[in-house]
Amino acid sequence: MAWFEDVRIGETIELGTYAFTDENIIAFARRFDPQPFHMDRAAAKKSHFGDLCASGWHTAAAWMKLRVAQLKVREADRGINEPLEAFGPSPGFQDLKWLRPVYAGDVVRYTTRVTEKRELRSRPKWGMVTSRNEGFNQKGELVFAFTGHVFVRKRLSD
């Protein structure tokens, strides 16, 4: 998937896995989401979550980490010197769901599937790609999902 024209609707891409640990859960929570059940195992055991679990934004950021890594690998395979050059920023997302807690020790497998692509009248050099993105824990349970949008560059015309 290099340019807008190459984006295929319906293809599910495996992005790999991210291991949530006490250390990375607490480090993220300390910076951004200092609620007791993300910071302290003893406090978490007394909460409605029952054990130390990741901030929902940590779960989301891990999807992005794997998405970017996967794009870089794909571009490297194709021998393109400017990885990611086709991908622009995102205007936002909808329908993000934290379906189950992600606990310390969980390994989440993330995917992305293009659901829509459209031309942009306002930006003729770019298109908009919409994807449904998901994360599953090691038991195969869906823990995370959202619908994201990203600007993707059209093939450069000579």
Place this chain on the structure above:
Amino acid sequence: MLYFEDFAPGAVATHGPLTVTAEDIIAFAEEFDPQPFHVDARAAENTLLEGLAASGWHTCSLMMRLIAEGFLLSSASMGSPGIEEVKWLKPVRPNDRLTLTRTVVESRPSKSRPDMGLVKFAFVLTNQAGERVATMDNLIMFGRRPTAVIGAV
């Protein structure tokens, strides 16, 4: 302690400000979103963002921190099932000073759980120039205020 009953529809509050530095932007992006416009100020100049800008997930995480420190840590929060919508409207730049405004859109007691209520918020994140950089619409679940027992000794 803030309970479900403390979030009346129409209520507005402001949290922050919080300043984000170039180091913060690059550190977050190197860990979670290493696209050129989030990690490299020079490379970022030739992109749609026209300069270094925070990852949208970093912006969301900063909203989370403003929410946590602003009111969630002193509330009977029971978590959030998710986010209806986030819009990243303008780039968040190095040294931006961010303020979060929250408005209660609606609130209703849970039908299945009498000890809980759901509050729908509209959050708006603005920078030091008063520009809206992001909006977020989502539900947060809160415990109900314990009722005082009249006549208890």
